[in-house]
Amino acid sequence: MSDPLTIEGLTVRVPGRGGKPAIIEALTLSVRPAEVLGIVGESGSGKTTLARAIMGLIRASAGRIAIEGEALPDLAERSFRRLRRHVALIFQNPAGSFNPRLRVDAILREALRGLGGGRSPAALLAMVGLDAGLLDRHPHALSGGQARRVAIARALAADPAVILADEPTAGLDVSAQGEMMNLMLDLRDARGTAIVCITHNLAVVRHCCDRIAVMYLGRIVETGPTGAVAAAPLHPYTAALLAAVPVPDPARRRTEPPVRGEIPSLFARPDGCEFHPRCPRTTARCRTERPALRDLGEGRAVRCHSPLGVAA
Amino acid sequence: MSLLAIQGLSVAYGAQPALESVSLVVARGEIVGIVGESGSGKSTLAYAVPGLLPAAARVTSGRIALDGVDLLGLDDAGLARIRGSTVAMVFQDPMTSFSPLVPVGRQLQAFLWRERVDARAARRRIVEMLADVGIADPERRIDAYPHELSGGMLQRIAIAAALLARPSLIIADEPTTALDVTTEAQILHLLREIRDGHGTAILVISHQLGVIAEICDRVAVMYGGVIVEEGPVEALFRHPAHPYTQALMACEPALLGTDGRRLPTIPGAIARDGAGCHFADRCTHAEPACRAGSPPWQPAGDGHAFLCRRMAA
Numbered sequence: 001m002s003d004p005l006t007i008e009g010l011t012v013r014v015p016g017r018g019g020k021p022a023i024i025e026a027l028t029l030s031v032r033p034a035e036v037l038g039i040v041g042e043s044g045s046g047k048t049t050l051a052r053a054i055m056g057l058i059r060a061s062a063g064r065i066a067i068e069g070e071a072l073p074d075l076a077e078r079s080f081r082r083l084r085r086h087v088a089l090i091f092q093n094p095a096g097s098f099n100p101r102l103r104v105d106a107i108l109r110e111a112l113r114g115l116g117g118g119r120s121p122a123a124l125l126a127m128v129g130l131d132a133g134l135l136d137r138h139p140h141a142l143s144g145g146q147a148r149r150v151a152i153a154r155a156l157a158a159d160p161a162v163i164l165a166d167e168p169t170a171g172l173d174v175s176a177q178g179e180m181m182n183l184m185l186d187l188r189d190a191r192g193t194a195i196v197c198i199t200h201n202l203a204v205v206r207h208c209c210d211r212i213a214v215m216y217l218g219r220i221v222e223t224g225p226t227g228a229v230a231a232a233p234l235h236p237y238t239a240a241l242l243a244a245v246p247v248p249d250p251a252r253r254r255t256e257p258p259v260r261g262e263i264p265s266l267f268a269r270p271d272g273c274e275f276h277p278r279c280p281r282t283t284a285r286c287r288t289e290r291p292a293l294r295d296l297g298e299g300r301a302v303r304c305h306s307p308l309g310v311a312a
Numbered sequence: 313m314s315l316l317a318i319q320g321l322s323v324a325y326g327a328q329p330a331l332e333s334v335s336l337v338v339a340r341g342e343i344v345g346i347v348g349e350s351g352s353g354k355s356t357l358a359y360a361v362p363g364l365l366p367a368a369a370r371v372t373s374g375r376i377a378l379d380g381v382d383l384l385g386l387d388d389a390g391l392a393r394i395r396g397s398t399v400a401m402v403f404q405d406p407m408t409s410f411s412p413l414v415p416v417g418r419q420l421q422a423f424l425w426r427e428r429v430d431a432r433a434a435r436r437r438i439v440e441m442l443a444d445v446g447i448a449d450p451e452r453r454i455d456a457y458p459h460e461l462s463g464g465m466l467q468r469i470a471i472a473a474a475l476l477a478r479p480s481l482i483i484a485d486e487p488t489t490a491l492d493v494t495t496e497a498q499i500l501h502l503l504r505e506i507r508d509g510h511g512t513a514i515l516v517i518s519h520q521l522g523v524i525a526e527i528c529d530r531v532a533v534m535y536g537g538v539i540v541e542e543g544p545v546e547a548l549f550r551h552p553a554h555p556y557t558q559a560l561m562a563c564e565p566a567l568l569g570t571d572g573r574r575l576p577t578i579p580g581a582i583a584r585d586g587a588g589c590h591f592a593d594r595c596t597h598a599e600p601a602c603r604a605g606s607p608p609w610q611p612a613g614d615g616h617a618f619l620c621r622r623m624a625a
Contacts, residue, residue, distance in 0.1 A: 042493075042495070043462075043463065143581065173350055173519050174520075174521075174560060174565070175349065175563050175577045175578040176577075177575065178565075178575030178576055178577040185574060202493060203522075203564075203566040203568075204565050204575070206565070206570050207570060208573065208575065227570045230570045240494060244493040244494045244496065244497045245493055245522065245566050246496065246500070246520065246522030246523050247522050247525065247526075247566045248520075248522045248525040248561065249525055249549055249567075250526075250545045250546050250549055253526055254497065254501075254526070256501070257497040258494070259494050262462055262495065
């Protein structure tokens with residue numbers, strides 16, 4: 001079985017002052033069948049741009065996207081229509097992504113239009129554990145949790161191979177975070193849908209995802225199985241992100257913030273390794289020579305000259 | 313004498329109660345956290361102090377004393393004098409705290425109006441304050457527009473604005489929720505430095521236990537408009553006593569390993585009808601008596617107490 005989504009050498013450039021800097025640079029990534037992949041990074045790392053490029057909401061400058069092994073002929077407008085049937089996007093604020101004038105029934109009918117398959121809005125609601133009684137409601141009459149479920153139901157209309165969730169837990173209480181992630185994991189188990197979870201919430205990613213990809217300035221700097229990455233990160237940036245998660249234990253308070261400074265502007269990419277101005281392990285080589293993504297076996301790869309815990 | 317003393321404060325939006333007889337004390341230089349889910353009343357409590365509740369809110373009973381002044385007895389002009397000088401706010405989203413049309417330095421000048429300093433002295437004070445909150449190159453940033461700055465920088469500048477009038481209390485409403493984890497850690501560190509350096513008391517509102525544990529001296533857990541547990545952070549996080557606090561801790565993803573798959577949740581939603589404990593419908597320990605009458609406060613030692621009929625301290 002081929003991977004539901006494969007991205008090769010994807011580059012996205014935007015025009016700006018002083019040229020067209022790359023927001024996503026030669027990014028290669030595949031999502032495996034029924035996999036839950038977490039893409040993490042700070043704001044400005046390019047993770048949301050990646051989602052938008054995958055959905056065809058931003059034009060890519062170069063690269064190739066394939067669905068279930070079949071490459072889209074080009075990245076032109078028309079072929080994205082097919083892609084959108086196979087990759088569903090769940091927005092950060094699902095309740096805000098509904099037309100407030102439409103009832104739930106009409107919202108789901110619109111998503112089902114032209115797809116055939118004979119599925120009904122009530123059947124979609126049942127997949128996310130909601131009662132058909134909600135079909136007559138307008139979005140404002142739904143609770144936050146119900147609105148998130150309806151958004152997932154809408155995403156399921158086309159029976160997608162991949163669900164792309166952009167910050168699915170942002171701003172939610174812990175219990176609501178759990179409900180959202182559990183629902184997506186249930187769908188994965190029941191339907192084999194792969195899930196790509198784009199988020200800066202490492203605590204959730206660490207618990208729910210099979211694999212992690214860490215992004216910095218539009219590139220992947222580390223990927224690997226979640227357990228291995230969380231237990232022994234290879235990239236100093238991954239280590240800093242993990243250390244930054246606030247732990248509800250006053251005995252584990254930090255005396256210093258785990259990383260200084262902020263992610264640089266894409267218009268001023270540092271030379272050499274792009275993380276070197278913030279990295280505690282920077283050497284002369286890091287300032288001049290850009291590291292490549294190196295495969296270290298066991299599904300792990302890192303873009304660093306001297307990865308943590310690896311002998312030089 | 314405590315800096316802030318809230319006694320038996322009840323607030324309602326129309327017929328819907330938002331706070332029910334809440335009492336909380338903040339000492340000078342103390343960092344106190346209020347943690348709870350959306351709908352718990354934590355923001356209503358924070359906004360009631362500086363008199364910033366929406367027009368639909370009504371204070372039905374209670375007393376708020378700040379530095380000995382009865383805030384609920386003040387008229388609008390009196391409240392305006394207190395805001396900024398004695399109590400300052402830091403809001404959740406720094407992107408919307410500032411006007412997009414005016415350079416940040418000019419916006420910060422407004423916080424110095426009481427001091428009647430001339431423009432050059434004001435600029436010098438603001439540059440110094442920006443440097444104090446960790447803004448690199450403050451001479452240049454002072455003239456920047458908000459869109460030219462990152463969220464983390466803007467939140468630092470919002471904190472600088474709060475500090476300019478040298479308040480005794482800063483109320484920070486979800487100060488890091490809109491920020492990345494890396495920036496969050498830096499802002500929490502900054503808030504602690506401000507307390508240590510200026511002796512400013514800080515009331516932090518958050519839905520994240522991790523944020524509270526990171527910087528607070530004391531914490532109050534709110535549920536359904538009521539404080540259900542209160543105590544020093546070490547004691548409360550070590551031995552959470554209220555079933556709701558225990559459930560929140562059990563849901564905390566930062567405390568879970570990587571082996572699990574499903575995240576724990578607290579089934580049900582905040583509801584507050586009936587006379588009894590508001591958490592009873594979601595509580596695994598509830599018995600009929602919990603729904604019948606108000607739960608009692610139980611001491612758990614060292615200033616740690618909780619509101620529950622069932623659990624033993």
